[in-house]
Amino acid sequence: MDQEFDARKLLDELKANYRVILIFTIVSTLIGMGLTFFLLQPIYQSKTDLLVNRTNPTEEGLRVSSNDIETNLRLIETYRFMIESPRIMDLVAAEIGNGMTSEKLIKKTNVTTFENSQIISIVVEDTNPVTGSKIANSVADTFQTEIKKVMNTDNVHILSKAVVLPDQKPVRPKPILNGAISVLIGLILGCTFILTKKYFNAKLHSEPIVEKLLSVTVLAVIPYFEKSKEEVAASIDQPYVNLIHKGSNLSPIAEAYRTLRTSLQFHSTDSDTTALMVTSTNSGEGKSLTSANLAIIFAMDNQKTIYIDGDLRRPNGHTIFEQTKRHGMTSYLTGYASLNDVISTTEIPNLSFIGSGPIPPNPSELLSSKNMDQLLNDLKEEYDVIIIDSPPLIVSDPIILSSKVNDCLFVVDAQNSKYNQTSKSLSKIQRMGGNIVGVVLNKDKSINQSQYYYY
The missing domain is CATH 3.30.70.1130 (EIF_2_alpha)
Known part of the structure; x- marks a missing residue:
C-alpha cells in the first residue's frame, strides 16, 4: 500500500476547495489589517x-x-x-x-x-x-x-541630533508588510485546514474514500440499520443479536457477509486452509461481530470452520457463541490443556470454537511462542477455514499474529474510523510482513436497505 501523497492529487484537492482557502485568506487579511490600523500603536x-x-x-x-x-x-x-x-x-x-x-x-x-x-x-x-x-x-x-x-x-x-520631520512616518506597523504576511498566513491556514480534514481527520465513511485514501481493496460493505425497539431491548441481554444465524439467512447482513466470503475466496492467498486474522484500529468498530459472522457464513458454505478468540486481553468470543470461558487458547499455550480439550462445538454445523481461556499476564509472549505456531499447524490439518478474532491495534498482539496467518482482514467503522489512525495501523501490519487481503467497511449508512431486497 502506497501511503505517500501524490502532489498532483493534493493540488487538485486544494483547487477543488479554493473557496475555503479564499475565506481563510480574506479573514486573515482583515484581522491583520484591523490590528495594523486600529489596535497597534504607531512606533x-x-x-x-x-x-x-x-x-x-x-x-x-x-x-x-x-x-x-x-x-x-x-x-x-x-x-x-x-x-x-x-x-x-x-x-x-x-x-x-x-x-x-x-x-x-x-x-x-x-x-x-x-x-x-x-x-x-x-x-x-x-x-x-x-x-x-x-x-x-x-x-x-x-x-x-x-x-x-x-x-x-x-x-x-x-x-x-535627532529631529522631528514634518512628514515623519512610523517604522511600525508596516501596512504593506503586515498585509502580505496576513495573506500568507491565511493561505497556509486554509491549505492546512483542507489537508488536515481530508487526509488526517477524514472519516472513512464510504467505499470510494477508503480505497482512495488507504489504497486497499474494500472486500465488502456491511450496512448499518437502525435497530427496532425489540432489538434494542434484546441487545441488553444479548449484545450479539445481529449474528447471522439468529436472523434470516436472506437478510441484508447475511448477503453482505456472503459477498465478503466470496471476495476473500477470490483475493486470499493460494492455500489449502485459509487462516485469517480479523482486526481493527480501535475497539468498538465491529471486529468481533465481523469475525463471528464470517465464520458462520463459511460454515454455512459447508466448509469446516473454526473460530478462535485471539483477544487475550478483553475476550468476548464466549459471549458471542454462548460458550464457557473456563478453557481456551491460553490453556493450550501454557501447556495446561490439549488441543482437543479447548475445541468445542457450536449450534452451527461445521463451526467449532476456541475461546481465549483465562486472561494471562503476558499475552504477547504467548502469541509469539512456538506453541502458537503448533496450534495453527495442527488446526490447518483439520479445518478448511481458521478465523482469528484479534485485539485492536492499540496493542501489539495483532502485529504478532499477522506474521503467523495467511491473510489479515481489516475492519473499518464508517461512522468513526479516521484516516490517520487507520493508515498507521495498516502500516504496522505491513512492516511486519502481514498480508492485508482487504478491508471490510462496517456500519455504512449510505446503503439503502431496499437495495438488498430488489430481487
Missing part, C-alpha cells in the same frame, strides 16, 4: 549619532591619526555598555520626567555600533516622535557630559 524612530576618538581635539587644527582611530575602536563596546547603564539612564529619566524610569528608557533605547567604525548610534523608539527625539538627544548629551567626568576626556562628539 516612531529617532536617532542620534556619536563619533568616538581618542585625541582631545580642543586645540585648533589638531589632526586625528590612524593610530588614534585604531586605539579608539577598543573603546566602542565599553561606551556602548556605559550608555545603557543605570548611571546614564537615571540621569536621562530625571531630565525627561513624566513618570519616565530607567527601565522604560532601556526598553525604548537601542545602542548600535558598526564594524571598523567609530560611530555609535542611539536609536529610540516611541509612540510620540517628539518624546523619542528628546530622549535620544538627552541620552547623547548626558553620555557626553558623563564621559568627561568619568574618564577625564573629551573624545565623544555628537555628529547628528
Whole structure:
C-alpha cells in the first residue's frame, strides 16, 4: 500500500476547495489589517549619532591619526555598555520626567555600533516622535557630559541630533508588510485546514474514500440499520443479536457477509486452509461481530470452520457463541490443556470454537511462542477455514499474529474510523510482513436497505 501523497492529487484537492482557502485568506487579511490600523500603536524612530576618538581635539587644527582611530575602536563596546547603564539612564529619566524610569528608557533605547567604525548610534523608539527625539538627544548629551567626568576626556562628539520631520512616518506597523504576511498566513491556514480534514481527520465513511485514501481493496460493505425497539431491548441481554444465524439467512447482513466470503475466496492467498486474522484500529468498530459472522457464513458454505478468540486481553468470543470461558487458547499455550480439550462445538454445523481461556499476564509472549505456531499447524490439518478474532491495534498482539496467518482482514467503522489512525495501523501490519487481503467497511449508512431486497 502506497501511503505517500501524490502532489498532483493534493493540488487538485486544494483547487477543488479554493473557496475555503479564499475565506481563510480574506479573514486573515482583515484581522491583520484591523490590528495594523486600529489596535497597534504607531512606533516612531529617532536617532542620534556619536563619533568616538581618542585625541582631545580642543586645540585648533589638531589632526586625528590612524593610530588614534585604531586605539579608539577598543573603546566602542565599553561606551556602548556605559550608555545603557543605570548611571546614564537615571540621569536621562530625571531630565525627561513624566513618570519616565530607567527601565522604560532601556526598553525604548537601542545602542548600535558598526564594524571598523567609530560611530555609535542611539536609536529610540516611541509612540510620540517628539518624546523619542528628546530622549535620544538627552541620552547623547548626558553620555557626553558623563564621559568627561568619568574618564577625564573629551573624545565623544555628537555628529547628528535627532529631529522631528514634518512628514515623519512610523517604522511600525508596516501596512504593506503586515498585509502580505496576513495573506500568507491565511493561505497556509486554509491549505492546512483542507489537508488536515481530508487526509488526517477524514472519516472513512464510504467505499470510494477508503480505497482512495488507504489504497486497499474494500472486500465488502456491511450496512448499518437502525435497530427496532425489540432489538434494542434484546441487545441488553444479548449484545450479539445481529449474528447471522439468529436472523434470516436472506437478510441484508447475511448477503453482505456472503459477498465478503466470496471476495476473500477470490483475493486470499493460494492455500489449502485459509487462516485469517480479523482486526481493527480501535475497539468498538465491529471486529468481533465481523469475525463471528464470517465464520458462520463459511460454515454455512459447508466448509469446516473454526473460530478462535485471539483477544487475550478483553475476550468476548464466549459471549458471542454462548460458550464457557473456563478453557481456551491460553490453556493450550501454557501447556495446561490439549488441543482437543479447548475445541468445542457450536449450534452451527461445521463451526467449532476456541475461546481465549483465562486472561494471562503476558499475552504477547504467548502469541509469539512456538506453541502458537503448533496450534495453527495442527488446526490447518483439520479445518478448511481458521478465523482469528484479534485485539485492536492499540496493542501489539495483532502485529504478532499477522506474521503467523495467511491473510489479515481489516475492519473499518464508517461512522468513526479516521484516516490517520487507520493508515498507521495498516502500516504496522505491513512492516511486519502481514498480508492485508482487504478491508471490510462496517456500519455504512449510505446503503439503502431496499437495495438488498430488489430481487
